[in-house]
Amino acid sequence: MNAAPRxxxxxxxxRGREIASGYFFIFPWLVGITFFFLLNVxxxxxxxxNRVHVIAGYGLTQDxxxxxxxxxxxxxxxxxxxxxxxxxxxMLINVPLIIFxxxxxxxxxxxxxxxxxxxRAIFFLPVIMASAAIANTIEMSxxxxxxxxxxxxxxxxxxxxxxxAAAIIMLLGSLGMxxxxxxxxxxAIANLHEVIRSSGVQILxxxxxxxxxxxxxxxxxxIEGATSYETFWKITIPMVxxxxxxxxxxxxxxxxxxxxxxxxxxxxxxxxxxxxxxAAMSISSALLVCLVLFSICWAISRFIFYRx
Amino acid sequence: xxxxxxxxxxSPRFKNNLQKWTGSVKNFILGLGIAVIVAGVCYIIxxxxxxxxxxxxMSPSDVINPLVFLFPLAPTLYNLRTxxxxxxxxxxxxxxxxxAVGMAVLHALVCSFVGYGxxxxxxxxxxxLFGLVIVSIVVPIQSYMIxxxxxxxxxxxxPDLNLLGTIWPILLLTATGVGIxxxxxxxxxxxxxxxxPKELEEAAFIDGAGPMGTYLRIMLPNAVPACVTVFxxxxxxxxxxxxxxxMLMTGNNMMASALSSLGFSYAGWRSLMELPVNPILTQMVxxxxxxxxxxxxxxxxLFLQRFFVEGLERSGIVG
Numbered sequence: 001m002n003a004a005p006r007x008x009x010x011x012x013x014x015r016g017r018e019i020a021s022g023y024f025f026i027f028p029w030l031v032g033i034t035f036f037f038l039l040n041v042x043x044x045x046x047x048x049x050n051r052v053h054v055i056a057g058y059g060l061t062q063d064x065x066x067x068x069x070x071x072x073x074x075x076x077x078x079x080x081x082x083x084x085x086x087x088x089x090x091m092l093i094n095v096p097l098i099i100f101x102x103x104x105x106x107x108x109x110x111x112x113x114x115x116x117x118x119x120r121a122i123f124f125l126p127v128i129m130a131s132a133a134i135a136n137t138i139e140m141s142x143x144x145x146x147x148x149x150x151x152x153x154x155x156x157x158x159x160x161x162x163x164x165a166a167a168i169i170m171l172l173g174s175l176g177m178x179x180x181x182x183x184x185x186x187x188a189i190a191n192l193h194e195v196i197r198s199s200g201v202q203i204l205x206x207x208x209x210x211x212x213x214x215x216x217x218x219x220x221x222x223i224e225g226a227t228s229y230e231t232f233w234k235i236t237i238p239m240v241x242x243x244x245x246x247x248x249x250x251x252x253x254x255x256x257x258x259x260x261x262x263x264x265x266x267x268x269x270x271x272x273x274x275x276x277x278x279a280a281m282s283i284s285s286a287l288l289v290c291l292v293l294f295s296i297c298w299a300i301s302r303f304i305f306y307r308x
Numbered sequence: 309x310x311x312x313x314x315x316x317x318x319s320p321r322f323k324n325n326l327q328k329w330t331g332s333v334k335n336f337i338l339g340l341g342i343a344v345i346v347a348g349v350c351y352i353i354x355x356x357x358x359x360x361x362x363x364x365x366m367s368p369s370d371v372i373n374p375l376v377f378l379f380p381l382a383p384t385l386y387n388l389r390t391x392x393x394x395x396x397x398x399x400x401x402x403x404x405x406x407x408a409v410g411m412a413v414l415h416a417l418v419c420s421f422v423g424y425g426x427x428x429x430x431x432x433x434x435x436x437l438f439g440l441v442i443v444s445i446v447v448p449i450q451s452y453m454i455x456x457x458x459x460x461x462x463x464x465x466x467p468d469l470n471l472l473g474t475i476w477p478i479l480l481l482t483a484t485g486v487g488i489x490x491x492x493x494x495x496x497x498x499x500x501x502x503x504x505p506k507e508l509e510e511a512a513f514i515d516g517a518g519p520m521g522t523y524l525r526i527m528l529p530n531a532v533p534a535c536v537t538v539f540x541x542x543x544x545x546x547x548x549x550x551x552x553x554x555m556l557m558t559g560n561n562m563m564a565s566a567l568s569s570l571g572f573s574y575a576g577w578r579s580l581m582e583l584p585v586n587p588i589l590t591q592m593v594x595x596x597x598x599x600x601x602x603x604x605x606x607x608x609x610l611f612l613q614r615f616f617v618e619g620l621e622r623s624g625i626v627g
Contacts, residue, residue, distance in 0.1 A: 018429050021519040025425025026437065028418055029494065032484025036456070037444050043455035060458075105349065108342055121610055122350045125357065127541070128605050131548030131564055134598055196352050201541065205496065208533040212503065242499040250492055253445050266450045275454060282451030290446050294439070306502050 047279035054273065069280040077277075080264060084285050087259035088292060094195065095251045095296070097188050099244065102199040106206030107236070120207075126200035198254060202247045209243040210236070238305035245300050252293050261285040364388060364595040371588055387596035394573050394593070395566040397600055404547060404563040405604060407475070412542035414482050415493055416535050422485050423497025424523050428509070438498075445491035453555065460556060477556040488545050488552060493538045500534040501527060536612055544605055563601050570597040 012020065023030075048069050050062035073080045109120055129135070172182035188195070213236065221231045256262065261281065269278035316322055358378065363371075367384040370376045391397075426438050449456070460477045463469040471477050481487040485494060504527065512522045528535070550564045574593045575585045 019431040022425055022429030022431035022434060024519070025429065025523070026422050028483065029422040029441075029485035030437075032481065032486040032490075033440060033444060036459070036481055036484065036486045037447075037452075040452040040455035040459060041447060044452040047454070060454075108346060111342070113339070113342065117610070117613065119346055119350060120613060121606065122353055124606075124609050125353055125602075127544055128548070128602055128609075129357075131550070134548070134567070134601065193352055196349055204537060204540070208500075208537045209503075211533050212500070239503070242503055243496075246492075246495050246499050249442060249445070249495060253492070256446065257448055262448050262450055269450075269454075279451065282448065286447045286451060290443055293442065293446060297442075 044279045045283060047275050048283050050276055052275040054275070060275075065276075069276045070284065073277055073280050073284070080261075080281060083260045083264055084288065087256070087261045087285070088288060091252060091255045091259070091289075091292070093184070093187060094191065094198075094255055095248060097191065097195050098199045098202060098251050099247055101195055102202035102247065103206050103240070103244070105199070106203050106210055109203070109207060110210045123200060123203055126197045127204070130197075130200075198251075201250060201254070205243055205247055205250070206240060209240040213239045241304045242306060245297055245304060248296055248300060249293065252289065252296070256285075256289045259285075360595045360598055363592050364599050366592060368589060371592065387592045388600065389596075390574065390593050391570060391597035391600055394577060395563075395570055395597060395600070396561065400561050400563055400566045401604060403561060407560075407562070408543050408546040411478065411482050411487070411546045412539045414479075415487065415490060415542035416538045418483060418485050419490055419493035419538060420497045420528060420531060420535065421523070423494045424501050424527055426494065427498040427501035429519075441491045441494050444486060445489060445495075449551065457555060472556060473559045475557065475560075478552055488549060489541070493542065496538060497531065497534055500531050504530055540609060540612060543608065547605055567594075567597050567601045570594050 046062070049064065049066060051065050051068075053061050053063075055061060105123070109116065109123065168186055169179070169182050172185070173179060217235050217239075218231060221235055226234065262285070265278050265281035265285070268274050268281060362378045362380065364387050365383045365385070366376070366380040367382045367386065370380040370382055373381070426434065426441070457472075460471045463471045471480075478487065482490065485491075508526055508530070509522050512526045517525065548564050550562075550568060553560065553562050554565060571590050571594050574590050578585045578589075
């Protein structure tokens with residue numbers, strides 16, 4: 001009696017069992033993505049080809065108007081198109097900066113030095129303070145410490161000086177550096193504050209990755225006579241490379257979530273109650289960002305080392 | 309004379325000393341460089357916080373005194389105490405922490421489970437589905453907020469099942485791996501599990517463990533750094549979130565919403581007491597509130613930090 005079911009289970013091939021366990025593990029997510037994400041995004045996509053009216057107290061009605069909303073946001077709306085491409089361009093500038101900076105900082109923070117706990121705590125602060133409520137108060141406070149009216153006596157005003165980007169660009173230009181490169185460098189320096197503030201999460205992810213490299217690997221390399229330069233390129237980089245791509249994904253998403261396009265789409269809904277146009281804006285910008293993200297990931301994924 | 313100098317220079321003892329000396333100079337310069345960089349970056353991060361802390365302890369006479377910079381002459385706890393009372397700090401903190409910690413644990417469990425599925429099993433459509441994980445984090449919640457809202461207002465299409473204002477919407481979203489940035493956690497776990505050597509699982513498999521047993525007994529204990537990372541992020545993002553809570557959990561008082569309305573409640577309280585409303589005083593109370601809001605998460609982080617160190621070394625596998 002007992003043999004029959006066992007035989008059936010044996011009948012499942014190794015491959016079949018792998019497929020079954022794969023679906024078993026992702027099952028909760030499959031439910032969620034279908035009911036709470038795909039369904040809702042599908043409805044939002046339907047909004048984008050409709051004119052949507054809100055009926056007070058109950059719900060929505062929709063009239064089909066084809067691609068009218070998309071035509072409006074791209075050809076009629078004054079700023080949307082420019083905002084979308086500026087947002088993506090800024091993202092492309094900031095992503096490599098944030099990745100290099102956070103990897104560099106994670107490697108430094110992974111070393112043994114005095115007050116490491118304190119420094120790590122400080123590096124976590126931007127993650128905590130990234131909320132909208134706190135960000136507003138911080139902006140107010142920045143004015144105070146960086147030269148609000150009460151902090152600097154009137155005689156000293158202007159003595160602090162700002163960062164003179166034009167002079168640096170001219171200097172680099174006369175040294176023979178192409179203006180594109182010097183422009184990138186000065187933008188990077190001007191963005192330094194932004195880069196540091198938005199790389200808290202990435203530093204933590206890299207730090208966790210560095211911690212999970214077995215120390216035996218470094219011991220072996222040392223015994224074999226590898227220099228620390230070789231160790232870095234042959235052990236550290238390959239071992240953290242899977243998380244480089246994670247961090248690229250996170251950085252793109254984080255930059256996009258705070259970008260002007262998302263804000264515009266949201267305001268179009270809140271101020272003008274134009275749900276259709278708002279949906280069209282979100283969908284077209286999200287499509288563009290997905291396209292950019294997938295091509296970046298595809299380009300990077302060839303350099304990534306997995307242990308399987 | 310020169311011969312003797314040459315002899316000294318060639319002697320192994322001198323060479324050894326020279327090497328040691330240059331080595332320590334190199335280390336010193338490296339350490340100095342690192343110290344300068346770390347100090348500079350730390351300054352950029354803390355600078356705004358220093359302003360907040362100093363303002364939070366100032367009394368009104370310090371604020372209007374142009375000679376006072378950062379260090380208050382007459383420090384006071386008035387701002388902190390007012391913020392504490394107006395936010396109802398005790399209850400709000402308990403509510404928020406219970407909610408955020410619960411959600412963070414759920415996030416870590418669900419996302420590690422799903423992430424393991426994506427990391428180790430090849431099934432038809434696995435690449436497409438994983439692409440969908442990324443899409444689900446890229447598409448901002450703002451763009452499908454209205455359908456989501458309606459979804460929970462008329463849950464399962466029935467007009468009587470209104471889940472808004474309860475904990476259920478966010479709980480359901482988190483438990484099914486589509487909550488606040490769940491896709492990112494799935495991604496983190498997948499990358500971590502792919503970095504763990506396959507020999508571990510093969511050994512477990514040969515010893516007779518099923519996929520579930522392997523996940524629970526082998527993979528999860530090895531992913532402690534990833535679990536702590538995800539737990540921390542989920543905790544902080546739930547703690548700071550105002551968008552989801554104000555949309556789906558209206559009426560529940562949470563720390564972030566209490567903080568964002570603190571300025572208004574202080575001004576309201578002043579006018580109720582028929583005192584003049586002063587934006588500078590309001591701002592100082594808000595700064596006190598920010599300190600109170602940041603403190604608990606900071607303490608949790610300091611406590612959890614040491615778990616980052618527990619990595620693969622513990623498992624004893626070599627190669």
